[in-house]
Amino acid sequence: MSRPKILVVGSGFAGTECAHKLEKKLSIDDAEIRLVTPVNHQLYLPLLPHVASGVLTPQAVAVSLRRMLKRTVIIPGGAIGIDTETRSVVISKIDGEEIVEHYDYLLLTPGSVTRQFNIPGVDRFAVGVKTLAEAAWIRDHVIAQLDLAAVAETDEERESRLQFVVVGGGYAGTETAAYLQRLTTEAVKRYPNLDGSLIKWHLVDIAPRLMPELGDKLGQKALKILTKRGLHISLGVSVAECTEDTVTLTDGRKLPCRTLIWTAGVAPSPLIATMGAPTNRGRLVVNADLTVPGLPGVFAFGDAAAVPDIAKGGDAICPPTAQHAMRQGWTAAENVMSAVRGFPLKDYHHKDLGLVVDLGGVKAVSKPLGIPLSGLPAQIVARGYHLGALRTFSARFRTAAGWMLNSLVGDDFVRTGFQAERAASLKDFEYTDVYLTREEILERTRGGASGDGAGEAVRAPAA
Structure with missing residues (x-):
């Protein structure tokens, strides 16, 4: 048999x-x-x-x-x-x-x-955070915008390269916006001819609250942390249309922007x-x-x-x-x-074991087993959870070592170039x-x- x-x-x-x-x-x-x-x-x-x-x-x-x-x-x-x-x-x-x-x-x-919601331009000009290739492309692209903005010949070009829009106020969108905004804040210090105040990160979500699953108190805490860092958070708003260099929101705002990161659901x-x-x-x-x-x-x-x-x-x-x-x-x-x-x-x-949201550095909000935490205790819980969920010793070691190395020596701002010629459409990365x-x-x-x-x-x- x-x-x-x-x-x-x-x-x-x-x-x-x-x-x-x-x-x-x-x-x-x-x-x-x-x-x-x-x-x-x-x-x-x-x-x-x-x-x-x-x-x-x-x-x-x-x-x-x-x-x-x-x-x-x-x-x-x-x-x-x-x-x-x-x-x-x-x-x-x-x-x-x-x-x-x-x-x-x-x-x-x-x-x-x-999920794209049939919004004009999203299928061609947005990129998600679902694959390794997308993550690698986003890093190269964001650093490339700083490089190009530093030698831009017009204020209009510089403004569009230094505005970034992340759509989706769930965990993926919030953490992506938090980590990338932290990256550009550190990176711009290496550009003597760039004014860091010109860099603007927008986090947009149609929902009335940020990460509602966390509850009102922790959601407000996360909102306060990100706003204090300089993120522009727009709730109750979505994208109406996007082109190669603009993002139009449903409240009528038209943002000069060459980076649209789409995490508005799956x-x-x-x-x-x-x-x-x-x-x-x-x-x-x-x-x-x-x-x-x-x-x-x-x-x-x-x-x-x-x-x-x-x-x-x-x-x-x-x-x-x-x-x-x-x-x-x-x-x-x-x-x-x-x-x-x-x-x-x-x-x-x-x-339900609860929720963890890592906002970079020592900033985090977590709700393990229903217990609300913020700051360093929440970050310890968040990273401990991730290490436990990784299934091999080598993955845990690489991750823990990466966190430690980053905390000791800081960020590097190198474009690898591996994704430089890759199309930045959702279908090309996710093979839909x-x-x-x-x-x-x-x-x-x-x-x-x-x-x-x-x-x-x-x-x-x-x-």
């Missing part, structure tokens, strides 16, 4: 935690585990603002899958279509070749992409739409035990799944956070193990336009393909 094949799609928190636990609980004779991912690391997203500002190196937040996973087969590519009737997944490998993988159990964790991976299954605001509808109704052997969890929030009850679904994704990964692994062995599945339950139509999926999965499902090729790219 052949071993059942468990196919995990996605190497974010949910997918990696699931594969890691499956390895621990299932023997090599119990099942074959395969992981589909275009990268060979688990990206620790909460620390991307540290990479964008140069406090940490990219390697610190890219946790090696080959250190974490000992016997999982890693397929270097991205899933671009799913045919649940034939239990097949179409994968585009990183060299462009397309293959079809068959499964007995499919664990869908494709994650999310940056949308589920477009992969979910290729399935034709019921969704809730784009997220795949799942049962409380993470199974997909009507699709035997399919589990979904993480950002792309509408997992019922049993703790809140009613129609509530779990928010797309790293904390939920990790824990859902553990539950999914246990349920797949139960399915393999014929045992009952269990529902996903959680207890690579997915197949339903007809294309069926052509690849049912067009005469045969074999044991060990990754048969269906089309190779032209030479």
Whole structure:
């Protein structure tokens, strides 16, 4: 009797935690585990603002899958279509070749992409904070604006290069704005012909409060810290339109600006739409035990799944956070193990551990287990949480060493140039336009393909 094949799609928190636990609980004779991912690391997203500002190196937040996973087969590519009737997944490998993988159990964790809201210009002129490439590009770009502003021939050009807009007052946007504003404040001291007062960072959010999940007291504390630093925070406002050198806000202001960082929420991976299954605001509808109704052997969890929030009850679904994704990964692994062995599945339950927001230096606000903290105690909790969540010793060491080195010697303001020629559009960084139509999926999965499902090729790219 052949071993059942468990196919995990996605190497974010949910997918990696699931594969890691499956390895621990299932023997090599119990099942074959395969992981589909275009990268060979688990990206620790909460620390991307540290990479964008140069406090940490990219390697610190890219946790090696080959250190974490000992016997999982890693397929270097991205899933671009799913045919649940034939239990097949179409994968585009990183060299462009397309293959079809068959499964007995499919664990869908494709994650999310940056939500754009169909605002004119955002798709072409905004960049998100979802990938290492985006973080590297942002750092190079921000420093480049200082370099170019220092030799600008007109006041108009200088003003547009020294204004920066971050959209989204959640954790990603707030931390990104805080860290990058701190970077430019230090960097401008090395530019003798630049007036630091000309640098303006704008944090914009349509919500009436900054990070409402923190509660009014801590939210106000964070607002006070950032305002005192010189950030211009506009709440109840969003972007109406953007061009290459302007950002127009919904309150009528037109800001000269060549840097628009977009963190205004996330949308589920477009992969979910290729399935034709019921969704809730784009997220795949799942049962409380993470199974997909009507699709035997399919589990979904993480950002792309509408997992019922049993703790809140009613129609509530779990928010797309790293904390939920990790824990859902553990539950999914246990349920797949139960399915393999014929045992009952269990529902996903959680207890909120609280929230941490790192604002740079010794500034932070945190709410561990509901206890509000600010300043140095909050920073210790925030960084301690991140170190604990990193899954390998090498990642923890690199991160802790990076923080220590930065605190001792300060920032460097070097452009690496690796991303200099990279397009700065969301689709180019997040590959949102690579997915197949339903007809294309069926052509690849049912067009005469045969074999044991060990990754048969269906089309190779032209030479």
